[in-house]
Amino acid sequence: MKKVICFVLTLFMFFSTVPGIAQSEISILIDGKEQRYDVMPLNISGRVFVPMRGIFEALGAEIVWRDDIRTVTASKDKKEVVVTIDSLNARIDGQPVKIDVAPIIVEGRTMVPVRFVSEAMGEDVAWDDATKTVIITHNKNSGLKRLVSDFHRPVPTEFEKSNALDDLIYIEGDSKKPEDMFSALPKNPTVMISLDDLEKGKMTSDKYATAEMTKSDSGEKVFKIDVFKSSDSSKNCIYKLEKSLEGMLNEGDSCLLKVTMRTTSGGDENGMGRIQVQAEHPTLFDKDIWEYVDAGREWTTTYYSYQPNLKKGPRCSIGFRVPFYVQTLEISEFSILNYGKTVDFADMPVMPVDYSKFGPDKEWRNKAIDDIEKYRKDDFNIVVLDKDGKPLKDAEVELDMFEHEFEFGSCFRTAIAGNEKYRQAASSLFNAGVDEGAMKWEPYENGGVESARKIADGIKELGIKYYRGHTLIWQVPVTSSGNRMVPEDVVKLANDGKTEALRKRANDHITRIMGDYIGELTEWDVVNETVGNKQLETNNGGMKLEKEWFELARKIEPGVDLFYNEATVYIERFDAQRTKEFFRILDEMKAMDIDYDGIGLQSHHDKAQENMEEILAVFDKVNSYGKEVKVTEYSCAVSDPVLQANFTRDFFISVFSKPYITGIIMWGFWDGSNFEPYSPVYDKEWNLKPAGKQIVDLLYNKWWTRDAKANTDSDGRATIRGFFGDYDVTVRHNGQEKKVMCSFGMGYDNTLYVTMD
Secondary structure, three states: OOOOOOOOOOOOEOOOOOOOEOHHHOEEEEOOEEEOOOOOOEEEOOEEEEEHHHHHHHOOOEEEEEOOOOEEEEEEOOEEEEEOOOOOEEEEOOEEEEOOOOOEEEOOEEEEEHHHHHHHHOOEEEEEOOOOEEEEEOOOOOOOEOOOOOOOOOOOOOOOOOOOOOOOOOOOOOOOOHHHHHHOOOOOOEEEEOHHHHHOEEEOOOOOEEEEEEEOOOOOEEEEEEEOOOOOOHHHOEEEEEEEOOOOOOOOOOEEEEEEEEEEEEOOOOOOEEEEEEEEOOOOOOEEEEEEEEEOOOOEEEEEEEOOOOEOEOOOEEEEEOOOOOEEEEEEEEEEEEOOOOOOHHHOOOOOOOHHHHOOOOHHHHHHHHHHHHHOEEEEEEEEEOOOOOEOOOOEEEEEEEEEOOEEEEEEOOHHHHOHHHHHHHHHHOOEEEEOOOOOHHHHHHHHHHHHHHHHHHHHHOOOOEEEEEEEEEOOOEOOOOOEOOOHHHHHHHHOOOHHHHHHHHHHHHHHHHHHOOOOOOEEEEEEOOOOOOOOOOOOOOHHHHHHHHHHHHHHOOOOEEEEEEOOOOOOOOOHHHHHHHHHHHHHHHHOOOOOOEEEEOOEOOOOOOOHHHHHHHHHHHHOOOOEEEEEEEEOOOOOHHHHHHHHHHHHHHHHOOOOEEEEEEOOOEOOOOOOOOOOOEOOOOOEOHHHHHHHHHHHHHOOOOOEEEEOOOOOEEEEEEEOEEEEEEEEEOOEEEEEEEEEOOOOOOEEEEEOO
């Protein structure tokens, strides 16, 4: 959510004759003190309207007016409210609420229904009809975060470990040697590519490297690559083979890339050289192989097993990228082998995993756990009073958390509305959600309206309270899997440079879909993956077009949070150019003063290669832009369950240790309905995977407060440390028991007053 949400007041000129009571006949008392304003309250058709600015400032709130979108911002400490004139939709602490009567403007002053003051600021408001007086009294609990919902999800309650933050689940792996696995394979695979095939190929540029077939110093045949100039963009120099895999692949084949290489000079600071092998579709450029091959001064063999994806044609064009460093490389074997269906894919060779990096007592993890204790928890004060307002000593106070403030969710498909097991799992695990695909432009216009509504209603029925929209604009005409994301006529308008027609088409789409969900969503991805996808804005105004999309979205629903959502491009050693472009875009958005609230990091870690220290450093760099940060599409689609579990544990700890990251949204959780074969939570039979056990242990055991008790002191105060979230609070004193619910939030005055009857 936004750190400061605008308190939005829609303006319309109020008619000259107002039916009802004259201004002078209604008085306002705030904590017993009579208030005088240039525009006093009005009774309009039985509804009492009060001047927002005067009352909210008297209650200590700061008021700021934005004329461009006709909004007023009212904020007090962490209390945040947004309302819109002529609209029944408002926001309190980032969550959508409905007002029974829309605000109006009288003599240049914003007037709001008096009852909304109580709803917005948590104060007690009464109407004395005999004296025609609005009586506003300070509520001691007004500093608490507003409780959005009292719904109690059926969260997990049974765990293998204690709830101590450092009592983690560590899973030891047993890496088989890839050479032993290779030796056990049949000896007669189809050889699709061999070393000899490298001789027939060429570099896409002669500015960076040369290549030739030659002999090593020991006399063996090798393919030599001499890179004399490096590049931030690996695509600037690719060695492409003439030979193709066309006609050699079938769906379900077990295939293997095997490369033996060494670096004879140059490389990185440790003398390691690198190429990146690709097997891609010749026009769509989606890839079956997209793998780094690294080697030092000694001969090193790399194995990479894969199964081809033939949905949109074979990924048959072979090549490798070379300009990572100034380096000289020798390749003695380069094979792509096809074992067909004679070998179970689980038996294919894989490179060994260094499981030791996931073991206990890692410095980064110890610090992260300390930061979780420091930032994700607070001392909650519960003050118990008798009916006369006097403190009660030795009252027993118990706190039981029933919802996280931290957002943990998944993308959902229509199974959320019909598949009972899917629904049960979603309700148990998640307090947040997003539509996986139905809200995207082409799908929404072409039959997705009903699906999107079905998903939204299913989420609402399960009590999942955070729902994000994805995405208003994604400039990808067709995905690598062949799904159209942008209507064909829009692509043609963009390609033909018909900017005005394109603007109208995009603006109409944004207006329609946001209008369909006003008052329902907590945030919208306005743009998605613009690092590599600018097909619409290119030659049509560039980022000026993006700025217009953000401005329009802000105007349509001023209170909803607006995000720039980007793919996982933020680890520089994996793709320096894309990482550089990501931060360049953030810099340009800042320079252009684009009005947005959050940065979404998709976080598809589907090779689980990143180091947590790298990830933590990037989180901090992204945070320097002053926006909300959220992990929006976490996945870890590796077949190794031990690697998946250990990486997921450490990634979640990394994220939760950063107080500015407000949530983790997963991109699927069940193998039976997932964009990749290996989701992190459930297999196809709904068995909880090792990674799923890690997630449950962290979210609902380590980072959850249960059965926390304390007794009040002579001041009637009991202090209990807990995680931020929604709580059942039970107070017992002299045989009397009272239960209340409240929300303790990060940055709020987390003091709850309970009066025993």
